[in-house]
Amino acid sequence: xxxxxxxxxxxxxxxxxxxxxxxxxxxxxxxxxxxxxxxxxxxxxxxxxxxxxxxxxxxxxxxxxxxxxxxxxxxxxxxxxxxxxxxxxxxxxxxxxxxxxxxxxxxxxxxxxxxxxxxxxxxxxxxxxxxxxxxxxxxxxxxxxxxxxxxxxxxxxxxxxxxxxxxxxxxxxxxxxxxxxxxxxxxxxxxxxxxxxxxxxxxxxxxxxxxxxxxxxxxxxxx
Amino acid sequence: xxxxxxxxxxxxxxxxxxxxxxxxxxxxxxxxxxxxxxxxxxxxxxxxxxxxxxxxxxxxxxxxxxxxxxxxxxxxxxxx
Numbered sequence: 001x002x003x004x005x006x007x008x009x010x011x012x013x014x015x016x017x018x019x020x021x022x023x024x025x026x027x028x029x030x031x032x033x034x035x036x037x038x039x040x041x042x043x044x045x046x047x048x049x050x051x052x053x054x055x056x057x058x059x060x061x062x063x064x065x066x067x068x069x070x071x072x073x074x075x076x077x078x079x080x081x082x083x084x085x086x087x088x089x090x091x092x093x094x095x096x097x098x099x100x101x102x103x104x105x106x107x108x109x110x111x112x113x114x115x116x117x118x119x120x121x122x123x124x125x126x127x128x129x130x131x132x133x134x135x136x137x138x139x140x141x142x143x144x145x146x147x148x149x150x151x152x153x154x155x156x157x158x159x160x161x162x163x164x165x166x167x168x169x170x171x172x173x174x175x176x177x178x179x180x181x182x183x184x185x186x187x188x189x190x191x192x193x194x195x196x197x198x199x200x201x202x203x204x205x206x207x208x209x210x211x212x213x214x215x216x217x218x219x220x221x222x223x
Numbered sequence: 224x225x226x227x228x229x230x231x232x233x234x235x236x237x238x239x240x241x242x243x244x245x246x247x248x249x250x251x252x253x254x255x256x257x258x259x260x261x262x263x264x265x266x267x268x269x270x271x272x273x274x275x276x277x278x279x280x281x282x283x284x285x286x287x288x289x290x291x292x293x294x295x296x297x298x299x300x301x302x303x
Contacts (some may be wrong), residue, residue: 058292065289094292101294103233106240148237148295179240 001026001222002044006088008033008063013049013085013202020202021046024219033066044081047073049089049141049200058143059102060090067120069095070177081125081221082194086142089186089196090130098189099157100149106179112141114176116212117199118168119186121161124192126220135172136213138199140185145198147180148188154181160190165172165197225270225278228301229289232263266290275302 003021007030009016018028029039036208038045052063063069069091076082076097084092087091092098105111119127119134128135157163164186169175176183178198200216233239239261246260268285271276282300292300 044266057289061289061292093294099294101292103237103295104240106238108244146240150236150294179238 001043002039002041003044003046003221004039005027005030005046005048006022006033006068007031007048008050008066008091009054010052011048011050011052011087013015013087013092015202016200016203017046017048017085020047020205020218023143023205023223024215026222033063033068036067036071038068038071038075041099042075043082044083044215045075046207047072047082047084048089048202052091052107055087055144059087059096060092060094063091064088064095070120072090073097075126076189076194079193083126083221084194085200085202086145086198088199090144092194092196092208097194098187099153099162100147100181100187102144103179104144105177108142110143111145111177112203113171115140115185115199116168116172116175117165117169118172120163120166122193123161124164124194125189125223126188126215127164129216131219133172135168136217137170137211138201138217139203139210140177140196140199141203142178145180147176147184149181149184156190157184157187158221162187162190162192164188164195165199224271225275227268227270227278227282228302229266229268229282229286229290229302230263230299230301231286231296232261233264233295234297237295260272278302
């Protein structure tokens, strides 16, 4: 299992992500955004969290033009598995690899805390090791996590089982921290090979640090 | 040289939390008669060309590709 992790100027979760995947037994490589190709043996490409290009203009807006993104788009279109976490999710929506957009949180605050999430669909490689309606506890840390998609887009997400996770309380009842449409915390594309979520599973790998619910999530990508 | 003023704001149907917060603050300051507030951003570009058609076409492309996220934002271009 080879995990390739993208690094833009301003990315700050690449080493946490690397640590998490290595803990699960993967080999990893961090790839600088100026490169124009991905390692050939990549099994999973992760767009890690942070503040690429200082989030200038909009979160993820400038990163989408980095040289590496052409290779990322090709990789995704060929069916390669791509996971965008937090800023990575924002980059993937800006790049058009995932539908919708991430807006400023409704309460205008940067939110940093553990939050419960409910698994909505698990018919995909990412969440297949979890069951529908499972509730996991995963940290969130974002200013622009307010997921928006128009009504037509939302219907399409629902029809194709593209909604992965919703923000809830510990009982699985909807609890929306940031104003996201339908409390959506994560989605995938129609083909179910490109995944994006605002919460950070790579920060939930040790129960002593609050939660190890991220393990079952990231393990999905392992055969 | 042409100056292009680009105004980017959230689409009408998209909730503008910043606008709402500003509206609330204006209410607290007892400014009455404000029915709605929308907060956007202005991007000012100086262009080398003198041709307004070229300028409009170029800036429109810039808006579509980078300056606005058309999933949630509208843009208006003014050339001066």
